[in-house]
Amino acid sequence: MEQSSTSALLQGTVLDLASDVVSALRSGDHVRAGGTLAGVSAGGGVARAAVRVLGADLLLPATLLGCEPVPDQLTVFQDAVAAHPPRDDAAPTVVWSHWAMIRALRRLGRPPTGPLADDAGAEPDARWLDDAGWQYLTHQLAVLAPLALPGEECAVMRAARRRPVDVARGFVRAVRRRDWQQAAGAGRWLTLLDGVPATLGLEAGLDFVRLMGGSDPRVALQLEAARLMPAGVPL
Amino acid sequence: MSARRVEEAALDWVCAHRDRFALGEDALAADGQVNRTWKPLGELAQVCASVSVGTPPSDPLHARVTELLDFAWQQTHKGEMFLLMQSLEPFATYPLEVYAAFASAGYRHHGYEASAAVVARTRGWRLTEQYPTRRLGVMEAERRSGLRPHGKVPQALVRTWLGGLPEPWTFERAAGYALTHVVFHLTEWGRTPQGVPPDLADYLRHWLPPWLDTCFEARMWDLSCELLAVAASLPSPPEPAVLEDAWQRVAAAQHACGAIPEEGSAQHAAPPGQDDPYAFTDCYHSTLMAVFAAALTTARQSEVERAGQGVPG
Numbered sequence: 001m002e003q004s005s006t007s008a009l010l011q012g013t014v015l016d017l018a019s020d021v022v023s024a025l026r027s028g029d030h031v032r033a034g035g036t037l038a039g040v041s042a043g044g045g046v047a048r049a050a051v052r053v054l055g056a057d058l059l060l061p062a063t064l065l066g067c068e069p070v071p072d073q074l075t076v077f078q079d080a081v082a083a084h085p086p087r088d089d090a091a092p093t094v095v096w097s098h099w100a101m102i103r104a105l106r107r108l109g110r111p112p113t114g115p116l117a118d119d120a121g122a123e124p125d126a127r128w129l130d131d132a133g134w135q136y137l138t139h140q141l142a143v144l145a146p147l148a149l150p151g152e153e154c155a156v157m158r159a160a161r162r163r164p165v166d167v168a169r170g171f172v173r174a175v176r177r178r179d180w181q182q183a184a185g186a187g188r189w190l191t192l193l194d195g196v197p198a199t200l201g202l203e204a205g206l207d208f209v210r211l212m213g214g215s216d217p218r219v220a221l222q223l224e225a226a227r228l229m230p231a232g233v234p235l
Numbered sequence: 236m237s238a239r240r241v242e243e244a245a246l247d248w249v250c251a252h253r254d255r256f257a258l259g260e261d262a263l264a265a266d267g268q269v270n271r272t273w274k275p276l277g278e279l280a281q282v283c284a285s286v287s288v289g290t291p292p293s294d295p296l297h298a299r300v301t302e303l304l305d306f307a308w309q310q311t312h313k314g315e316m317f318l319l320m321q322s323l324e325p326f327a328t329y330p331l332e333v334y335a336a337f338a339s340a341g342y343r344h345h346g347y348e349a350s351a352a353v354v355a356r357t358r359g360w361r362l363t364e365q366y367p368t369r370r371l372g373v374m375e376a377e378r379r380s381g382l383r384p385h386g387k388v389p390q391a392l393v394r395t396w397l398g399g400l401p402e403p404w405t406f407e408r409a410a411g412y413a414l415t416h417v418v419f420h421l422t423e424w425g426r427t428p429q430g431v432p433p434d435l436a437d438y439l440r441h442w443l444p445p446w447l448d449t450c451f452e453a454r455m456w457d458l459s460c461e462l463l464a465v466a467a468s469l470p471s472p473p474e475p476a477v478l479e480d481a482w483q484r485v486a487a488a489q490h491a492c493g494a495i496p497e498e499g500s501a502q503h504a505a506p507p508g509q510d511d512p513y514a515f516t517d518c519y520h521s522t523l524m525a526v527f528a529a530a531l532t533t534a535r536q537s538e539v540e541r542a543g544q545g546v547p548g
Binding site for chain 2: 133134135165169171175177197199200201205208
């Protein structure tokens with residue numbers, strides 16, 4: 001029982017954080033972006049875990065719109081990065097998500113300090129995507145949607161750039177399967193890729209995903225990010 | 236590739252159930268159920284006509300489908316039944332559509348063709364209200380039966396779902412069945428891949444993989460097999476990995492008797508130990524479509540291999 005209630009709390013916190021980010025992306029209001037984490041102590045385990053789930057996207061208003069992150073939010077984010085470095089056997093998405101969080105901090109001029117500082121900038125490799133089928137590729141990219149940023153240069157971005165048709169196929173598959181989160185994440189990547197077949201109808205597709213799945217703030221977050229991409233400031 | 240094995244087993248089932256395709260007493264009845272009489276027979280004829288054209292006479296499968304075609308033609312009393320149908324329903328298009336399958340394989344009845352030409356000259360025939368995909372099919376049936384098509388393909392094509400190049404994520408079952416038939420009509424049922432215009436070929440090459448994947452996942456075996464037939468009818472077939480994966484999934488859905496259910500879980504529909512677990516109406520079409528798609532796939536594969544051998548090393 002305790003485990004399931006913790007899990008429900010974590011899930012709820014993730015949704016609240018995603019809602020904060022969506023509000024901030026829509027309004028440019030940085031105060032609202034910090035709403036859920038205002039007053040949370042840095043040691044709050046659930047808050048930290050929720051920040052890890054959302055990853056670098058928590059700082060997306062700062063990254064894309066230049067909003068100043070609120071201190072409480074930044075503190076929990078930094079603490080989440082410092083407290084949970086990926087294990088040696090961590091999945092590539094975990095390693096990359098961690099890397100993206102550190103990258104987001106660096107962009108804000110707040111690089112990690114302490115034991116992580118030395119090796120924090122080393123970019124992981126993306127070889128696990130080399131032979132990935134288009135379904136798996138799209139799934140992994142959707143999980144790593146925080147890396148889909150204008151001007152981002154990293155191995156995952158290069159892997160996505162090499163396969164625009166495959167990611168577009170993944171978008172179609174996700175919509176057909178009513179997997180709105182994956183569709184929104186794939187759609188965010190597609191806004192950044194050249195060579196996407198025009199017949200995909202991405203703009204209408206993103207509107208459709210919003211219509212069908214936009215009530216989930218995690219979906220809405222990806223759609224807001226996608227909306228801001230073309231106008232986003234290259235990093 | 237599994238396609239050939241799927242084809243042989245599916246054809247075993249068709250041959251074993253040949254008599255179920257026979258026309259019954261109600262074939263000409265006023266209240267006859269066309270979907271249970273002429274439709275299965277016409278589909279048998281169409282698939283066998285296509286397979287016989289695409290399979291070399293030296294292949295044992297060629298003789299089997301030719302026998303099935305002879306059987307189907309006998310059911311129509313060598314075409315005489317088409318004249319009777321016309322006298323009962325002169326402006327119905329389905330008799331001509333069924334006849335065209337036979338005509339494409341060289342089974343012709345000149346008296347019927349002459350009668351059909353009289354009807355097809357009327358404004359009423361040309362203005363028959365029907366779905367755009369069906370219109371394309373009737374025009375194709377006219378051409379194959381030696382009549383002058385009542386319209387032009389590009390104008391008919393542009394009114395179909397596929398011809399308008401819709402957003403691929405709007406694909407659903409009805410759109411799927413419409414688009415497969417558009418390609419069948421454009422390519423003379425897989426015979427002429429060059430009949431697919433380049434923009435449609437690009438479109439299909441891009442989007443067949445996610446459609447196939449999601450139809451298989453939804454256990455829509457019938458539509459999946461039709462999509463595989465489309466894949467084998469394109470000027471450039473999809474990547475080999477896509478086809479390999481797809482045929483393995485068809486093979487997994489095929490019962491030991493060779494039948495493939497139209498939809499749903501093979502295990503639920505076919506408890507182990509039953510030799511012939513499906514009702515005819517629940518599996519005949521998907522099993523025929525598997526024969527059709529597999530024959531096209533293996534024929535295209537042979538073409539590619541021959542072309543490869545022709546390239547100086």
